[in-house]
Amino acid sequence: MSARDLSVLLSVILIVAMLIIPFPGWLLSVLIIINISLALLVLLTSMNMSEPLQFSIFPSLLLLLTLFRLGLNVSTTRSILSKGEAGGVVETFGTFVVGGNVVVGMVVFLILIIIQFIVITKGSERVSEVAARFTLDAMPGKQMSIDADLNAGMISEHEARERREKIGREADFYGAMDGASKFVKGDAIAGIIIVIINLIFGIVIGMTQMGLSIADSANKFSLLTVGDGIVSQIPALLISTATGIVVTRAASDGNLGKDITSQLFAYPKMLYVTGATILLLGIFTPIGIVLTLPIGGLMIVGGYMISRTPQPDKDQLQELEEEIQTDEMKSPESVVNLLNVDPIEFEFGYGLIPLADSNQGGDLLDRIVMIRRQLAIELGLVIPVVRIRDNIQLQPNEYRLKIKGSEMARGELLLDHYLAMSPGIDDDSIEGIDTVEPSFGLPAKWITEDMKEQAEIFGYTVVDPPSVVSTHITEVIKGNAHELLGRQETKQLIDHIKESYPILVEEVTPNPLSVGEVQKVLGKLLRENVSIRNLPIIFETLADFGKVTSDTDLLAEYVRQALARQITNQYSSSNESLKVVTLSGKIEKLIADGIQQTEHGNYLSMDPTVSQSILESLASQVEQLSLMEQTPIVLCSPAVRMYVRQLTERYFPQIPILSYNELEANVEVQSVGVVNID
Template sequence: MKARDFSVLLGVISIIIMLVIPLPGWLLSILILINISLALIVILVSMNTTEPLQFSVFPSLLLLLTLFRLGLNVSTTRSILSEANAGGVVETFGTFVIGNNPLVGFVVFVILIIIQFLVITKGSERVSEVAARFTLDAMPGKQMSIDADLNAGMINEQQAKDRREKIEHEADFYGAMDGASKFVKGDAIAGIIIVLINIIFGLIIGVAQLGLSFNEAIDVYMRLTVGDGLVSQIPALLISTATGIVVTRVASDGNLSADVSKQLLRYPTLLYIAGGTIFLLGLTPINFLLTTVIAAVLIFSAFSLSRKSQEEAEPTQEQIDESDSEEMRLPENVVGLINMDPIEFEFGYGLIPLADSNQGGDLLDRVVMIRRQLAIELGLVIPVVRIRDNIQLNPNEYRLKIKGNEVTRGELLLDHYLAMSPGIDEDELDGIDTVEPAFGLPAKWITEEAKDDAEMSGYTVVDPPSVVSTHITELVKRYAHQLIGRQETQQLIDHLKEMNPILVEEVTPDPLSVGDVQKVLAKLLREQVSIKNLPVIFETLADFAKMTTDTDLLTEYVRQSLSAQITNEIVQGRPQLKVITVSGEVEKLIAEHIQQTEHGSYLAMDPDTQQRVVHSVAENVENMSLQEEMPVILCSPTIRMYFKQLLDRFYPHVVVLSYNEIEPTAEIQSIGVVKVA
């Protein structure tokens, strides 16, 4: 346990001891001064917080300080009644206030108690009650506001979680303050009772037991009682004031002192009026010199504030000249620098002609065509591609970034062509060996003079702009699921709502939020399934969202509804679809290892069994590659999702389909079986 934590525990135990064991006068004086110091610290902290939650420990601290003060009251009362002595601090306070007239001192003390109990304590208690009630009443509306911002894409999941936690903490804080304010009220009442006890029983003890005269008893016990009351009521008054400050504090950018000075002196004209009014009061029998001095101070302050405001409103020529440099230091300009482009294409200075239209570059036009093509194929409006040069890259190097993360890097030779081999080894072509970046095929960079010979030999020859545009197209397809967020999903929903308003209303916002729909669309795009047919997707969601809101299951239902589209995309005009099937043994094995949790289901298979299944898949995929066939695995609908999850880490590009996703008219030929090797 840390020393700081141990000291707090020791302090609480000491308070309990104070209630039982008599304390000497010198120790009481030390504890009284500590009590006053703690009260000063609390009120200063409360004045320097910008919002109540910055002092969230205050309710518990208020209880401990109240207990400490009551413990001191018990100890001082014991000392006053038993020894007619409660330490130098109590004696000094009592002598200073009472002076030579005990009655006047007692009246001053009674006024202090009335202020403490009827004004500060009662007001703080009432404000705490109202704040707690209003905070609890406002919670549902605040929660709905957060959900609306989240669904609209204005905030992310973490920001929504933080805001919900803040609302919960506010409710807990004001509820605790409502209860803690009752301790303050009880402490004030206890102080009044203790004062009466000290006076009444002090007089009885002084006259009956100590043999003092009535006047001597009045002088001794009145002085000690008033002193004891002051050293306890002054900290209580500070704590009560701090309570009122905390519960009435409105969140702002500054502390209480800054807000008061800023807002109170915001209108200099009003200070002129106040100064004139005070001056006119001096024409009455009130002291003319005094009112004139105060009025002069107010008017001078108003003049100074007016002049300062005018100077701030009219900047000097020097300030105007420095505005450009100062503008870069403003927070809003700094914030603008953290904006992240969804898609960024950067290239070295050697590839500038690729994007410079004055040098014949047409990359910008090609990017426009890519966005149109992907909108038709995927049904997703791809964000604008930010194209810029980067001197940190090699002259002929380029890279593509998705959401700020680099996903690929390549190299182009602008004065060459990329020739891809037809698979015939007879013709040897001179060139620079490389790899075609989009599909990873072996290729060569050849000169323009060798272009005709390469085409005659059956090579596929592509110019550099086509190479990079194809690369961008394939990568954007691959990472399209990262490019669709809640804002993009809302745009698709709004577009669909123009033609099918009833369908949209049946799906969102109830039973599915925009975030749920976004997850389904992202899962489809992750496996290269187009979301262009939104009506069919929403029809399926409308049918099945009433039974489950699990986005994984909903995605499977949507895939089955898109079976015709998926079949056409896979078959692509071929007479037969050659596939790899999954054996019944493997399907049963996967089904037995599916774990159900409150957050969904997942495949929990031991590593050894996973390795054997993946090894079997690897053998079959290699055989299909040798036959120049696209690897497609066919399995039952119940395990498709989990089997795809298993293969994603090893073969993310292998297509996994269920029997329900293939049209009955498609001719299928099995050329391999996945078994437990």
């Protein structure tokens, strides 16, 4: 335990001791001076912070200082009533500060109580309540703003995390301040009650136990009571003022002293007006020029000195900023920054600016936030931030999506139209601009809002432009998710699972598999639209087979078989049989015979004529299933599955290739076609 921690614990123990153990007068005097010093330190600290979170410990500190002050009150009360003295500091405040006059002391004490209780404490309490309420109400908007900046690429993931944490700390701080301000209010009330108790019972004890007359007893205990009250209310007033400063700090560029001097004296001409007013007040009233001349003259001179100080105008500041930007562009670092390639970029023409501009009702940024969350759930991959920007080189209504600097998709939107996708049979009464749905290549039409209701009646699927582009973005990212998973992203996934399964991760990486080999296995799964969210099962499989083979293709096959339940649920529903296209035994034998084994892995080598025949037969089966409005799935034996995928990937990338070991035993499989060649 450090010395700082020990000192705080000893301070709390001291507070408890003051409530129980009688302290001598000299020790009470030391503690009273410490109390005043701490209160002054808290006040000065609150004045020198630029934002409330820089003094986030203030609510808890306020409680401890209040308890410390109340503990002192208990100790001094015990000493006053039992010994008729409470140390030199209390006696000094009772005699020297108030001049030994009990009435003056009582008036000063009451004024301090009124200032603290009615003015400062009441105002601080109200500000704390309003600040806490407004901070909680503003949290959703602030969170959405952070997500928007993150998706626009204006901030990084780390900066977004820091901002979210800051918002949470602000809510906690103002909520705590709302409750802590009640301590100050209760402390003021307790101070009044303690003074009344000391005064009444002190006079009684002085008469009955100390043998003093009523006059002597009243004089003695009144001075001690007033001294104790004032010596406790001064630090209480300082703490109350610090509370008010903390909860009223808003937008600031520096500490309170800097803000006051920079903002109060920002307009030197106002000092001329104020100084002249004070001088006129001395001339035309009985106050006299002798008193008002120094003050008014000081203000006029101060205004003149401030106005003589050169202030940079807006044009100079703008020129300075431009020079800085020019210097930055000339620096070597700026050229290096141009080499960075964003993982995902979404560019659009100027006609689609309302799509992303929240001031014009655009919600593209919010949709991309939801897309990233959706893909994290579906694929188990944290999609990088999507950089959104307008591009004047594109057509006004055109957009394109780039992944790692390469264009992956392009489309066109008509913001004042709706996209209507045909149900299969077009209706001539539905008029519009013929187009193709960008995500799935379906024939569609851009129709006006007047035709929307009629198109829905005839069975058309009608979608607004933001939904069209968000669906397109989703499908493109899903289809290229394996390219977004690099070694750095894989390391982040490994660190994430390591928090819950440290032993499992240690068995997989760095031995027997490196991060790069794990990344290849996960990339192969994503390439075939298999979610990697269930990392524990994936790593269990890699731990089992990683010591047997380092071939990432084989490891990916083992992982797919371990994810059989997930893959089965992905392609089959509980109340329907799984309709598949199978490979004939002849084709499977041809593929098995064409497997070439090398030291760098296995690959498929077949006669081009045979490969073409297999692909043509598969294309015929796929066409028949499409006419039946069924999704084609190819089922084959585990030994040739990945080679069938190699054969068909270029021509049928969307068709899932499954093996028998990747299906649950209880699923009903129905063969609706066989791929065969003569």
